[in-house]
Amino acid sequence: MTEIKLGKNGDYWQAVWYDSKNKRKRKNIGRVGKLTKTQAKAKIVRMQKKFAITPAIADAGKAPTLKAWEERYFSIRTDLAESTRKIQKIVFKQLMDEFGEDTRMDRVSADAAMEWVANIEGSENWRRNVAAKCKTFWVWAIKAKRVFDSPFEAVSTSPVEIEADWYFVTDQDMERMLGACTTDRWRCYIALCRWAGLRSEEARTVTWRDVDWDAHTIMVAPKDGKVTTKKRRRVVPVVPKLYEMLLSCFERSDGSARIVDLGDNNHNRDMKALIKRAGVKSYNKPFHTLRKNCESEWLERYPTMDVCQWMGHAPAVAMKHYKKSTAQLMQQVTEQVDSREAEAMELARLMLEFDNETMQEAKEFIHRLAEIIEEKKAGS
Incomplete structure (x- = not known):
């Protein structure tokens, strides 16, 4: 293991060591007037630990500009x-x-x-x-062995948690928005984001050839073929209402390869105008919100890993940015609670209708049944 010693060069404390080629290396670690010898030694210890974890940094040459x-x-x-x-x-x-x-x-x-x-x-x-x-x-x-530590190592980089600005686009909202569209391309654009969870750019680049009409799926691939953390090939299921819309639009299509052939400019502006024209409440991030709504609904119904594969990101991302309890799920839970309360009330009512004689007969029957069970156990 590379040994680092404390040295001094005029006004500066220095770390001194020999690299793998036995070449002497020096690094200034602080001014003598601002850093005590004890503090300088502590820096040497920290450097020694880094060298032990990553031996290659001991060979780092002169740092670049x-x-x-x-x-x-x-x-x-x-x-x-x-x-x-x-x-x-x-x-x-x-x-x-x-x-x-x-x-x-x-x-x-x-x-x-x-x-x-x-x-x-x-x-x-x-x-x-x-x-x-x-x-x-x-x-x-x-x-690349150009430096051996980072001045940003202790700087906080984790994003601050912010309450997500959520708007749930209901079926009624979708009906109004689709009705306000003037072209099939815009109808498909909105539907692909809301019902298939596609990103805005993905919805604009997916082609008719990517639709598997027999399997009811869409193949989503990176626009330029380059795979990144957010852009990778995946297969997305097509729900029945989206399938019907795509099929009818395909039959009326003008021969364009893309399903949504709209270019790349001013879509958010046009979408906000469409939302206003449809009489739907204005909300932020018009296309991304549709995608979030889709995933939130899918996570209520299907396994998380499958949904994340369809959406194209990790489960941690889904839980942090996309999952939100919907009004429908809340209603299901409250209705279930109400039904259990009703069952309990009905059972209590039936018990009150029993007179004392009936209750005594029931107790004797249960007691006799227990005796029979014990006799059978003893006989076996």
Whole structure:
């Protein structure tokens, strides 16, 4: 195991060790005036533990600048979806605006990282999201042996729990919304999100060839063929009312390959206008809410693992973001309670109708029955 010793270079405490090629390595761990010798030794102990867990970081070379690592990072992260790549580029820009693009990654201190994150404009969840992205940048740099620790390691990145803004789109709401549609494409768009749980983009890219009319299923595949955590091939069941709608729309289709051939612009705006035109109460995230409603209903009726496969995400995601008790389920429970209360009242009424003589006869019958059972047991 690599041994790390405490050294000093002028005004700085240093960690000193030898890598796998017996080359001497040094790293500044703090100013002598701000860090006592005991505190410096404690840092050495923590570094020693990290080296024990990940021996390869002992061979880490000179850390790259933020700009150099941005270029390298995106060249090796070919697995990123385009939307994720855009967000991470925004975070990288904020990072370089704060610390400078020529600043080496190992020069960003934990204190500076925490202070920067705490003062980022926006919501608490956005700040934590930025910190999570930065933590990812450093994790990949550690994997590449360019740095051996992250200044964002102690920064909170778990999102703050927020009460979900739920609206349950009822059958009556769906009837009004579908009636307000002026084209079959829009009717299918809304129906695929509400009755098949498709994401908005998935509903716009699924084709007629993806529908298995015999099996009553739809094959959902990534638009560009690239598999990500949110985009992977899956098979979704088609409920009877959706099947009937798709079949009738297919018979009237104009030959377009896509079921919902609407392009990629202004769908949320148009959907909000349609909801208003239909006389349905306005709600946030018009398409995503339809998907959440679908999954919430399915989770009440079918096994969780099956539903999650149909929806394309993990059970933990379903429980946290998609499951909500519906009014129908609440009614079923209350009606069941009411029926049990009625049964209990009826039983009490029948018992009150028995006179004392009848009750005595019943007791004697039960007593005699018990004796017969005991005699049979003794005989066997």
